Amino acid sequence: MNLDKVEFYNVGDLEPIPGIGENGLVRVPMKVRNLLNEKARYVGMDSIGAEIRFVTDATNIDIYISMQKSESIGNGTIRIYKGNFLYQTYSVQPGITNFFRVTPPPNFQVVNDTMLNQGGFSPKVWRIVCNRSTIVIHGIDTHGHEIRPPKKEELPKLNWLAYGSSITNSHLDGYVHVAASRLKMQVQNMGFSGCCHIEKELVDYMVKERSFDFITCELGVNMLQNYTPDEFSERVRYLISSLKQINKPAIIITPFPHRKSMEYTALIDVYSERNSEFNRILVDQGKSTNSEKIHVVQGSDILDDVNGLSGDLTHPTTYGHAIMGINLANHIKNFLKL
Template sequence: MNFENVEFYNAGAVEKVPGLGDHGFMRIPENVRNQLNDRARFVAMDSVGCEVRFVTASPNVDIFLSCNRPEFSEMGEVRVFKGDFLFQTLPIEPGKVINFRLNPPESFNIASSLAINAGGFSSDVWRLAFNRGATFCLHGIDTHGYAIRAPKADEKPRLNWLAYGSSITNSSLDGYPHFAARKLKVQVQNKGMSGACHMEKEMVDYLVDECEWNFATCELGINMRGGFAPDIFEKRASYLVNRFTATGKTVVIISVFPNCRTSTHTVKPEINTEREDAYNAILSALVEKKNVPNLHFIPGKDVLDDFTGLSGDLLHPSSYGHAIMGANLADKLRKLI
């Protein structure tokens, strides 16, 4: 299989994974991730939001995939899309190469071309999208002699969104960035760092200098309040704001989403509460002081505007929470992009 004939999206690097294969999808390349905090070094290997995309007329397409064990579940998961339509959801047993066959749905011959091409992707594009927690490896695509190619520019959404943030951004294929991207008909590069969004210089430089994007959102603060004084947070946030805005592209800074330690929602305020308030004020002030037309600030409370959208830990959104966050953020971003 000539992998030059397919597109790897959201993969910062394709690397060898011991025991699995040579084509493992890493969201952040090794030379960058190994300069980050300890947790980020393996979270960056999570393939969430990475996609394998291709176009072929073959009536039978055999796919060969594997993954390592996800951090929070027993099985990996790949979702197969035909254009914008979810075609199949498949569990992947860790450590084993699995094979499945794709056959173009007959229903696509019944619906009008206008109907099945109303989203951002052409209905001719096959997409293998990887869910949260594992590193996925592609071992082969067999089209049984039919030609295969990467999608053309006009077969994909025009705009490319870069989403950086905490586990709430890292989320899953049902997380708020992916929901909002569907609403906006854009592509989203999920660069969320679960429990590890520390705004290191190396990470910021990589996102700005090496990733291709048209607009970016940076959800900042929640992962730093437990171990970073406000002055350190301000220094790192200031560097991020300056580097991102210097590109001239649209940049949106999002403050901490409401949670059980937020000052307006807690009966037991503590150091994390104080730091969250300080962080939010710092972010707002940085944007106001910068005062450039491509930089915008959205308070987290305006994205998660229903506290019952949180799960039982009162920190991470539920499926409902991610849905309302995605809808709210899409409405706000639509006015900026």
């Protein structure tokens, strides 16, 4: 129902989800996903940051969505935006078809274009934005009114791909989404909670099959447990070599401050030592490229207040994500000379 007339963003494939529906918004196609580590094989199905975008003059828009039950959450959520502005956040119950009817916000008629056009998206564009869990779209009914994908000029000019751990995967108030809003960009969230292992197959997919203008790679924290510095170095070398070949701007982010950071830990062990080594490897390999397109940023410059961490002393709070997003936006702005 009108799915051929919309744009899918940050969607690697529309994949059948058994018992749920045909059009699962997975970020990484099965052919790539099933070559990764075990956890990444299902985290790559997560629809975080996937968007369904369209333009219509319909006064009543009916949306039919389902969700695959996640191992970590109960109900899922989607956010619906009109242009740059949040229209509504909806709870999505797993295992059933959820129905939402949206109507154009009336206050858009009482303000001028100056207010509505400051964020990158045209106010004409409806955006269904997925949070965590695998979302399936069944259809969009505009009751006979025309519907079309957005035009290029109705979208932000720059397209950012963000790769990283659960800190990148996070949620729609996570630091990459904060930074994208601040910079008036669109961002493809390619975070992998607990399984960001820099596999060759995923690197190849991102740099060869994904379209983007620049990339950020938040690396290291998910590899402390099972990878030696030599193994980490080898994977980082392949990633940076691949980024250098495509000649697009890339920011490499070293591990954010956490409980195993050498400056904070009360127990120096193999993991805190690896964390320091991983940081050094990222800096050294970034410098060795002699490329102005590749820039290494210290995680401590992005999370510059450790009070932004939650009680596990690894994952940021909403406050932490907010300050990280603003700090990263400033680094991106300077690096890209925006």
